[in-house]
Amino acid sequence: MTSPSAAPGGGRRPVVEIAGVSKAFSARGQGAGRVEALVGIDLSVREGEFVSLIGPSGCGKSTLLRIIGDLTSPSSGTVTVNGKSASRARLDRDYGMVFQAPVLFDWRTVLGNVELPLEVMRTSAQDRRRRALDNLALVELADFAGHHPWQLSGGMQQRVAIARALAVDPAILLMDEPFGALDEMTRERMNLELLKIWDRTGTTIVFVTHSIAEAVFLSTRVVVMSPRPGRISAVIDIDLPRERSVDTREMDKYFHLVTEVREALRGEERRDIDARRVAVEGLSG
Amino acid sequence: MSASAVVGPVSVGSRVATRARDWGPSVLLFIGLLAAWELTVRVFGIKQFVLPSPLAIATTWVTYLPELYAAARYTFLEILAGLVIGATSGILVGTLTARYRSMRESLMPFAVAASSVPILAFAPLFNNWFGLDQQLSKAMVAAVLCFFPVMINTVRGLTTVDPNAVELFRSYAAPEVAVFRKLRVPNALPYIFTSLRLAVTLATIGAVVGEYFAAPRASLGQYIATYSAFLNFERSWAAIVFACIIGIGLYLVVVVLERLVMPWYGRDASR
Numbered sequence: 026m027t028s029p030s031a032a033p034g035g036g037r038r039p040v041v042e043i044a045g046v047s048k049a050f051s052a053r054g055q056g057a058g059r060v061e062a063l064v065g066i067d068l069s070v071r072e073g074e075f076v077s078l079i080g081p082s083g084c085g086k087s088t089l090l091r092i093i094g095d096l097t098s099p100s101s102g103t104v105t106v107n108g109k110s111a112s113r114a115r116l117d118r119d120y121g122m123v124f125q126a127p128v129l130f131d132w133r134t135v136l137g138n139v140e141l142p143l144e145v146m147r148t149s150a151q152d153r154r155r156r157a158l159d160n161l162a163l164v165e166l167a168d169f170a171g172h173h174p175w176q177l178s179g180g181m182q183q184r185v186a187i188a189r190a191l192a193v194d195p196a197i198l199l200m201d202e203p204f205g206a207l208d209e210m211t212r213e214r215m216n217l218e219l220l221k222i223w224d225r226t227g228t229t230i231v232f233v234t235h236s237i238a239e240a241v242f243l244s245t246r247v248v249v250m251s252p253r254p255g256r257i258s259a260v261i262d263i264d265l266p267r268e269r270s271v272d273t274r275e276m277d278k279y280f281h282l283v284t285e286v287r288e289a290l291r292g293e294e295r296r297d298i299d300a301r302r303v304a305v306e307g308l309s310g
Numbered sequence: 311m312s313a314s315a316v317v318g319p320v321s322v323g324s325r326v327a328t329r330a331r332d333w334g335p336s337v338l339l340f341i342g343l344l345a346a347w348e349l350t351v352r353v354f355g356i357k358q359f360v361l362p363s364p365l366a367i368a369t370t371w372v373t374y375l376p377e378l379y380a381a382a383r384y385t386f387l388e389i390l391a392g393l394v395i396g397a398t399s400g401i402l403v404g405t406l407t408a409r410y411r412s413m414r415e416s417l418m419p420f421a422v423a424a425s426s427v428p429i430l431a432f433a434p435l436f437n438n439w440f441g442l443d444q445q446l447s448k449a450m451v452a453a454v455l456c457f458f459p460v461m462i463n464t465v466r467g468l469t470t471v472d473p474n475a476v477e478l479f480r481s482y483a484a485p486e487v488a489v490f491r492k493l494r495v496p497n498a499l500p501y502i503f504t505s506l507r508l509a510v511t512l513a514t515i516g517a518v519v520g521e522y523f524a525a526p527r528a529s530l531g532q533y534i535a536t537y538s539a540f541l542n543f544e545r546s547w548a549a550i551v552f553a554c555i556i557g558i559g560l561y562l563v564v565v566v567l568e569r570l571v572m573p574w575y576g577r578d579a580s581r
Contacts (some may be wrong), residue, residue, distance in 0.1 A: 122472050145482045
């Protein structure tokens with residue numbers, strides 16, 4: 026499926042290996058018993074890859090991300106990160122997390138926010154400062170080190186959150202719709218920024234998004250998911266050149282890939298609607 | 311979020327001007343109200359025992375300053391002791407309650423119920439328990455009044471944290487101590503200071519009203535009660551002015567402390 030030239034990072038060692046992961050929540054109050062959030066997920070992410078998880082609400086893409094990051098545990102199946110269990114990887118501080126909200130702390134300066142994970146890790150003050158400043162420079166916010174979060178725009182706040190996630194030198198960066206709350210123009214600029222950062226750091230990234238355009242533009246692979254029960258319905262290699270710019274969005278290849286992802290999503294949607302219709306008819310019949 | 315982020319130094323002159331603009335209207339209103347009060351009393355010939363005029367109160371205040379000051383000092387000590395005892399134990403018990411789920415579940419409903427009980431009704435009993443003319447009995451009324459709001463707000467502040475922030479700390483594999491020190495405590499500070507503002511008012515009320523029931527003559531509560539009984543209302547009012555000064559003064563101390571401890575807070579909200 027994956028040709029070595031098409032997927033950068035192809036052939037490199039896997040950072041994340043997910044095997045037979047399922048997750049069920051007990052549905053409260055509906056008498057429905059358990060909700061299958063994820064069923065039979067197999068996925069492997071290789072070093073340096075940029076993998077996007079895309080799908081409609083309720084397809085379990087955020088849950089999958091949280092399982093990888095050991096913020097929640099799977100009902101069955103295994104997650105291996107760098108050859109360790111996910112919880113071991115978390116204790117070894119292998120993760121960088123970025124949420125949709127920047128989650129910056131008003132009582133700390135921008136620099137203080139980026140230093141926070143290093144403080145928790147008991148890095149020496151000197152080292153902490155250096156690494157925080159380096160990462161602020163990486164997201165081009167070195168001049169704002171002394172500012173407080175409320176003095177920054179939404180896009181800048183999210184860049185601080187990225188710098189903070191990168192400060193611990195994570196083996197893998199987990200991003201849960203990080204640009205979902207930003208306007209379209211800021212979002213496109215942030216996409217370019219993120220690619221630049223990815224290019225310079227070579228970090229492995231797993232990225233959850235609602236946006237087809239964003240997924241195709243950023244990723245080396247797009248994982249299309251579908252709901253009820255949450256599962257992977259297609260994995261699409263994005264064989265665009267690794268160097269991407271504003272022009273990439275105007276390439277024929279880009280359009281084809283966007284269409285491919287859209288159709289994969291729509292196929293799932295149609296199947297889902299059909300399934301529900303059958304269910305409704307079954308009830309009324 | 312407001313866009314008026316202050317970046318760079320602000321000249322002292324413009325800061326004074328800003329202060330004047332902020333406080334001007336309130337000060338003018340205050341003076342206007344006093345003038346209207348004075349005028350009403352004079353024009354309608356309102357009797358001293360119904361409502362003394364502000365000037366009369368001020369004159370009395372100056373005349374009896376030494377004994378008023380002695381009474382105020384006595385009461386102030388009660389208020390301060392009550393505040394320290396009530397707020398400290400409130401923060402301590404609140405912290406323990408936030409830490410242990412079992413304590414939260416058993417204690418919180420009780421605390422919320424207790425905070426809506428008219429604790430002042432117990433003031434005569436406190437006099438009985440801690441000594442009729444003891445400062446301690448009034449301080450304890452003040453302390454109990456302060457305790458519940460401070461405790462409840464401490465619990466709320468320590469537990470009402472952004473779930474995303476908790477996950478962030480979890481992703482750092484942060485020990486519980488780090489979560490407490492670097493997330494829960496700073497998160498709780500605004501809640502605690504809000505309750506402290508309330509506590510200074512409650513402590514003042516608790517001490518003064520506690521003194522109504524039993525206290526030496528040289529205390530604000532007894533001063534007010536005694537001269538009211540003698541229909542010498544200017545002197546009661548003069549003592550009330552002292553109680554107000556203490557209440558407002560302590561409130562301002564809390565506000566200043568708040569600014570010092572959490573300089574970041576309230577910067578993006580209009581005051």
